[in-house]
Amino acid sequence: MLELLRRYSGPYRKYFVVGPACKLIEVLFDLFTPLVIARMIDRGVGARDVHAVAMYGLLLVAMAALGILFTLVCQKMAALASQGMGTVIRGELYEHINELSYAELDRFGTPSLITRITNDVNQVQLAVALGVRQLIRWPFLAIGSMVAALLIDVKLGLIFLVSTPLIGIVFWVVMARCVPYFKQMQQKLDRIALICREGLSGARVVRAFVREEHERKRFHEAAADQTQTAITVGRLSSTLNPVTFLVMNLAVCAILWAGGVQVNVGNLSQGQVIAFVNYMTQTLLSIVYVANLVVVFTKASASASRVNEVLHARPSITDAGNGLVELPCASEAAGMLALEFEQASFAFGEGAAAAVDGVTLGLPIGVTLGIIGGTGSGKSTMVSLAPRLYDTTSGTVRVMGKDVRAWLLEQLRHVVGIVPQRASLVTGTIRSNLQWRDAKASDEGLWQALEVAQAAEFVRKLPQGLDSPVEAGGKNFSGGQRQRLTIARALVGNPLILIMDDSASALDFKTDAALRRAVKRRSEEGRASGGLPLTTVIVSQRVSTVRGADMICVLSHGAVAGLGTHDELFETCELYREICLSQFKRDESASVKGVC
Known part of the structure; x- marks a missing residue:
């Protein structure tokens, strides 16, 4: 006192x-x-x-x-x-x-x-x-x-x-x-x-x-x-x-x-x-x-x-002593890894089992990584290490070739846009929620993000459009609408890395596919305009969501159980093959390799 x-x-x-x-x-x-x-x-x-x-x-x-x-x-x-x-x-x-x-x-x-x-x-x-x-x-x-x-x-x-x-x-x-x-x-x-x-x-x-x-x-x-x-x-x-x-x-x-x-x-x-x-x-x-x-x-x-x-209580994650990281231009980015895990491990407290255990992988700029695994396999924890929501207990995580612990947090989280597993909106308007990443974002930029997130259509139908009210927690929108709005929010401000943590679980397969195509198109447009293409990390329980990724990481108890393309993993990773077969009918098992 x-x-x-x-x-x-x-x-x-x-x-x-x-x-x-x-x-x-x-x-x-x-x-x-x-x-x-x-x-x-x-x-x-x-x-x-x-x-x-x-x-x-x-x-x-x-x-x-x-x-x-x-x-x-x-x-x-x-x-x-x-x-x-x-x-x-x-x-x-x-x-x-x-x-x-x-x-x-x-x-x-x-x-x-x-x-x-x-x-x-x-x-x-x-x-x-x-x-x-x-x-x-x-x-x-x-x-x-x-x-x-x-x-x-x-x-x-x-x-x-x-x-x-x-x-x-x-x-x-x-x-x-x-x-x-x-x-x-x-x-x-x-x-x-x-x-x-x-x-x-x-x-x-x-x-x-x-x-x-x-x-x-x-x-x-x-x-x-x-x-x-x-x-x-x-x-x-x-x-x-x-x-x-x-x-x-x-x-x-x-x-x-x-x-x-x-x-x-x-x-x-x-x-x-x-x-x-x-x-x-x-x-x-x-x-x-x-x-x-x-x-x-x-x-x-x-x-x-x-x-x-x-x-x-002192925050365990600060940017004290860190400075602005100089981002590479398009010509310098060739061959550079956008996201890299090197023997990265993390546990919730001393003595606890590792939620992420010795993960090592590199994701080139412009590539899409799919992460799949059973419940509790460490998917969400792993992607939380990239924007430094948690710090690794051992090992290193790098963004654009630079250790995440060397970045200013504000810059790092502007470069890395993350869509959390739970769609969360706050009281205000659609505009005020979308401008969280960039308070000066123009209406044009907001609509572009909504288009990619497959949310523009239902927002246009609202009487007040971008100024439509959002109740606490976004309760006046359906689960799928909330997810699409949070995806759009992460896209505002043009992040270089987009992490979607099982953020399309409430979307139907058609909308989910349209979303992935739009994200890929956004990445290609960035490359075509002479800028850095968008690098995407998709966490999902659905094989259909990750099968088109350039690289798929299969997690089991926090460790990498398999890493490769869909076809490679179906042949070499027993866990991935079990996940694929569990999501398709038995009589489709013969052709699941090509379908999944």
Whole structure:
């Protein structure tokens, strides 16, 4: 918590000074109030002086009015400081999350990051607001009341010395047991967020398989688990107020008993006893509120540590020290490899099995590579190494002859356009989604990309064309339309390498074939115009999608099981032949070599 304050409180320091200062003035009025009441009783009520009662009453009203005024100023300072810091923390946290590489995002998980950027930051905001408003008030009021009471009568002050440590012991015992539960509560909120995200984003699948009851049960179990923890910590913390009030009321009874004796012998006045009781009440109430503040600050401390954990996470992939790579011209590109893997391996974390295992292959400029293999064979992970979404754990990946770790990330990801396996669009328009790779792309360039992606026809039929709205996740488009739009997005800005990671799975065979022809034509046009032809990597489960590729890579458990053309692999690679035969009828097996 202190780290966040040091880091983000700079622009709001004046609020941290003005707010507590105003609260301090209010506390001074609170400390003088019992003395004024004592004078009212002794000089007004006791002497039956109505004028004195009225004068002291007006003084109390004036003190209360000024106290309210300073309280309102403090409240405003607290709101400005807490909301300002919360906004900055949330903004920087979101920005930092977007800088993290895939490895860090996988480690935290999306639901946990959402909880940290919302609930955890809210807890920090609450602690900052209460810190400005209450952190000065209650400790100062407790100490001031104790000092004022001792100045009235030292003997009665011994009651303070007995009751205050009792409340402190109760507070320490309860809080020592509560603190671990606060951290558990935040972790269980992460679990609830995960289940909510899965259930809501996959609502159609849940209903299609009639799994509503199962999802309700999962959510109920997670919510009940979190509720049980909250109830446990609530029960523990709820003992604070009753016990402290019990001690306080017993102390007040003791003061009234001992004070009554002192009044009878003439050592104290009635007003002084009432003032002493007021100071005693203020002191013990202050301790109760301090206990509640500690509960809030403990929660905030747990949340702040979770926020700091994300802020301290350093992206494993950066372009620090890298410079712009000079791209080859058409004459220099002859014989150059557009994409090269040299004993490239990757594993998700230490001790995990290799998702990509010693892959070695070279892809010349303008060539099409097809990648095929079973589910979990490492296809998507392998192509993610090219735009450096992940870094190899061993081996090297080169783009245009240059190690990907030497490229500036922005330049590398402009040269390498990737269409992810899951078609993802964001709220906006078709135009705004297509311009992600190139914000200055012209309408002509956008339409060209749509033509190649086989999306131009349905976009033209929309009333607003390129300015047609896109709902969150592109839910107002079919699966095939979303895929074609994401392909078009990757083509905007003329990448030199296009990676399509099973991005045509929702397309029919006719549209898929038309897409591949259009991509090949785009590559030939680049060569004919004197530029660099488009190099294409196609990941697919369909033999029909990769069979026309210049080179096909067959993956099995992250390793290359076969590399060559369709005909070569059908003769030499048993796994590829099995995939081919599984996608065609048995009676076609004799001619599948030529058909596949």
